[in-house]
Amino acid sequence: xxxxxxxxxxxxxVVSETQRVTHVFPLPDTATPPRRITALCGASFGPGQLLRLxxxxxxxxxxxxxRTPQQDGEPISSGQRLDEIEQxxxxxxTQVDGIKTALAALTDNHGDP
Ligand SMILES: [Zn+2]
Numbered sequence: 519x520x521x522x523x524x525x526x527x528x529x530x531x532v533v534s535e536t537q538r539v540t541h542v543f544p545l546p547d548t549a550t551p552p553r554r555i556t557a558l559c560g561a562s563f564g565p566g567q568l569l570r571l572x573x574x575x576x577x578x579x580x581x582x583x584x585r586t587p588q589q590d591g592e593p594i595s596s597g598q599r600l601d602e603i604e605q606x607x608x609x610x611x612t613q614v615d616g617i618k619t620a621l622a623a624l625t626d627n628h629g630d631p
Contacts, residue, residue: 522547523586524617525610526568526625527576528561540574540607542582545617555624558585570621572614574607583607 522545541557556562559581
């Protein structure tokens with residue numbers, strides 16, 4: 519079971535504004551953040567291309583959410599309403615607290631020494 523996920527969305531200019539949705543990223547098991555991370559929907563980003571989200575905000579990526587392991591193990595159907603999706607994002611917020619540090623290292627520490 520993958521209990522490590524984080525929320526982030528592309529920084530301004532990385533993608534078009536309409537594509538700046540909140541993606542869900544699985545956290546690696548390693549302590550070292552990878553150079554690139556790939557969202558559940560397949561979108562891939564490098565360090566500095568993502569904005570960490572302390573709280574879910576903006577439009578969620580429905581494709582990510584559909585692939586996010588849910589408490590009951592059932593994926594969200596694409597036909598569900600947005601507010602239900604937002605609730606799913608909100609539920610992820612509790613997990614975000616524990617992974618802030620890892621994501622901060624990825625987004626704030628992208629300059630090599
Ligand atoms: Zn996505």
